[in-house]
Amino acid sequence: MSEHHRVAIVGATGAVGNTLMSILEERAFPFASLKLLASHRSAGEILTFKDQPIMVEELTHNSFDGVNLVFSSAGSSISKEFIPTAIGKGCLVIDNTSAFRMDADTPLVVPEVNMDAAIRHNGLIANPNCSTIQMVVALKPIYDRVGIKRIVVSTYQSVSGKSGSAVLELVDQTTAALEGRPIEPDKFPHQMAFNVAFDWPFTDGGDSEEEMKMVNETRKILEDDTIAVSATTVRVPVFFAHSESINVETEDKLSADDARQLLSESPGIVVMDDPASRKYPLAVDVAGRDEVFVGRIREDRSIENGLNLWVVADNLRKGAALNAIQIAEMLDGISV
Ligand SMILES: NC(=O)c1ccc[n+]([C@@H]2O[C@H](COP(=O)([O-])OP(=O)(O)OC[C@H]3O[C@@H](n4cnc5c(N)ncnc54)[C@H](OP(=O)(O)O)[C@@H]3O)[C@@H](O)[C@H]2O)c1
The missing domain is CATH 3.40.50.720 (NAD(P)-binding Rossmann-like Domain)
Incomplete structure (x- = not known):
């Protein structure tokens, strides 16, 4: 260098x-x-x-x-x-x-x-947008191996994804709530402490701008406009690291075991997937880490070729x- x-x-x-x-x-x-x-x-x-x-x-x-x-x-x-x-x-x-x-x-x-x-x-x-980055890191190996028809993603996004001052406001709101004082949201459109909320402007079609970023950026990065992407983006009272529940419909079958193996060999990904021992990625553990963490890898039995993934990354770092x-x-x- x-x-x-x-x-x-x-x-x-x-x-x-x-x-x-x-x-x-x-x-x-x-x-x-x-x-x-x-x-x-x-x-x-x-x-x-x-x-x-x-x-x-x-x-x-x-x-x-x-x-x-x-x-x-x-x-x-x-x-x-x-x-x-x-x-x-x-x-x-x-x-x-x-x-x-x-x-x-x-x-x-x-x-x-x-x-x-x-x-x-x-x-x-x-x-790209922080929520898009971690999703495409996790999905690219699957896309390359078996093709992707459709992605349905719901996010659980930390407040540091909004700004440094949003982190301070969540501290203030949480303290106010615990002390029984009234909460007056400033940076957020709603109370954020002890709440799950929608935090982005909406487009005419009813999607939020953040949701449309995930749709459009994913297609641009993968250079594939045929992929159907449906996103619901949600802000949660977490300081650092975004979590995502991703359901993916693939062109060809990929078993959960093969997906686990494939992702564990892919760059920038850590597979943490042993639910019986309660091992899966959690925002508090992933905050401060560089990799994209993937767990809860399951076949979606409601469709022929489907997988469910839980994907967590530090939005300020990899995002x-x-x-x-x-x-x-x-x-x-x-x-x-
Ligand atoms: N936070 C995330 O996880 C994340 C992830 C991906 C992308 N982004 C994007 O990155 C950008 C910054 O996000 P952030 O979370 O770091 O926001 P932030 O904590 O609010 O920081 C904003 C920065 O911009 C500076 N700034 C504001 N107005 C300015 C002006 N007129 N001239 C020069 N500097 C100015 C601020 O300086 P002062 O201290 O002087 O106000 C501050 O350094 C946003 O566009 C955001 O969408 C954020």
């Missing part, structure tokens, strides 16, 4: 930005310089990287001078405004927001699934920051 990267993190003070910094440090990602960018609200704040203080700067169109690799995670509107400038200044941008994911000439990449798409980038690579860093690492490996 190369030391030539001059990195900027846009949204460095946020949940994804913080995780990007941690993972760059953990993996000893090689770079010559690191610029931390956020809004005027946190300009001047000091963050620590490898025990060194770095001052957060306000994002402006001049921020990309002297930078050649940008990890962007400050929301879709910020990406739309600033990414063209970064690309114009010769940067490679890996964007965690939804701003450009469905653009035809922007690769939407999960390294275990479609790294070949990343090579065709024009200065921008999009990271966002880690996936972005893996893309950069693998591009380095490829270009050597």
